[in-house]
Amino acid sequence: MDTLTELGPLADPAAVLPPINLSGFEPRQLRGFLEGMLQIRVVEEEIGRLVERSLARAPCHLGIGQEAVAVGVSHSLTAEDRVFGAHRSHSHYLALGGSTYKLLAEVLGKQDGTSRGMGGSMHLYGEEVGFMGSVPLVGATIPLAVGAGLAAKMDGRGAMGVTYFGDGATEEGVFHESMNLAAAMRLPVLFICENNLFSSHLYITQRQPADRIARYGEAHRMTSVTVDGNDVTAVARETAKLVKDIRAGKGPALLEAVTYRHRGHVGPKDDIDVGVQRSIEDLNRWKRRDPIDRFVAAATAAGVFTKADYTAMEARVRETVLADSAKAQAAPYPPVSALLDMVYAEEPR
């Protein structure tokens, strides 16, 4: 692990991070954070099992370990905002209030899925919750969110475009074009980089001269904040500040949330053999920074809920997810006619 990095302790799993600060949130909101993170965790663990059993064959990119980012960000979003994701977007969809059943059905290629079984894990859609789509072409949805920001500005109702992407996407040209365009046109866009320090297999300092992504936002003259992405309240707090300014017409902003995925780039395995700098020791150290465990420790210490409350909540979430999974496994596939019927929105000639 490189020791000389701009991110310092945030990227160094051996460093000790401060405990999660719960101030400024009501107990109801804090319980909501926990339930949101748990829902994502349990759904993704179930997806991992579906992949292991070969019931889901489409590539599934799990974000286990990164749940705090989407949950913290979504705290400041409204149903009017237009959110775009990428290849690792189960959490982005669910944190907006997306349906676990539709997500599981989509991962299984069933017609009840978010994308009617036409997309699989990598192509999700949920307009009803403001989730406008996710795709695996790296960086591809970043300009889409800029366009959503342009639409929001024209609509004049205070909504904004939101794009989630990883640190790998910041190496694509379109990221820089999009930031420049949004800044030059002063568009309401929130750029969110989930910096999990890895592309598919390379550590960030093997790909970039520095590990801190916020520097790109600064270059484009937008407010840019780096936050502990495994701290849900810190993410929520920093996002709220940025969103307030974006809605006030002050132009785009960048949030960099430093985090780590417990599983490999794709599929349910750890993949500690793939990344040149990803060792079992690092992974285990990062697991001690688990966003759910850290939050539960802080919230139980503060008396927001008891360990028993947490256990009961987890059991409830798990029961729902497993029921949805069983229902999704029994759901029908799209009809063969969908192959040609879905190509155009209007009837082809």
Next chain:
Amino acid sequence: MTAAKASGYGDAIREGFEYLLGRYPKVFTIGQGLWSPWYVGNSMTDLDKKFGKERVIDTPVSELACTGAAVGASLCGYRPVVIHPRMDFMILAADQIINQAAKWSHMLGRQASPALTVRAIINRGGEQGAQHSQALHSWFAHIPGLRVVMPATPADARDLLISSVLCDDPVMYLDDRWLYERNEVLPPVVERPLAKEGPAVRIKGSDVTLVGASFSAYMCEQAARQLGERGISAEVIDVRVLNPFDATKIIESVAKTRRLCVVDGGWRTAGFAAEVIARVCEEVDGLRSRPVRITLPDAPAPTSKPLEAVYYPTVATVVDSVTRLLARE
């Protein structure tokens, strides 16, 4: 009563924009050079002054992000026209056109419809060379989910633009600077669904079927008149819509003339002319001669004058080729 005034192809495009921007508040245009005649000729003159720079947006030098922004806005209910004043530069936006706009309907279960129009200008000749001269319609016509439109006449330049922008699917609308001086008295606008538009018979004939799109269709019309003077009756079909490609009229025509000559401003190998010939040969028996295609040679556009002179097919190329075709029989 005075005769109605003829409009040029470039003016007609401008009239299409004026119609759309005036009637549809969700329509906007975005691209490089929209405030400059240097980029878009007379096809957008003063639209920014009439409709505002918020709806006629000139942009940073970022083809990919600007195209993506148009796709994104279209997913949010707008009907953007993203403009690439020279098609070659549009290649930088290929991900948004091919991987995104063309795919979203299908891969998201027909719930998301990128109703944007990508207008690109083919701008050839004048010793501009390999990266300023390409006509890549065949490439894009290969992509399911992307409608590809090439107007040959001023009326089509206006009306197919309107149909493209009002279509719920992503449409690539390609106009050709070599057609900008073509004139026609324009009829009143009638909005027609793009999905109902397709190839049109421009000139009726019985000896041979000439097929082309855009400037090639214009060349076919001129060639047909010259062939008529030689006693050869040529039927001309203007393709207009390359994808989804409905070859019915072409097949019907060749079933009648039993001779086919396809003219295309693209390259020969795996080009649109090959698609036309294949569709015909799959359906029509007993051609009186082998099908002919007149295309660019398989080489990048040259800059040197004598090389450029032989690079582009002309009306004479078409006339000579068809004359030889009939003489051989």
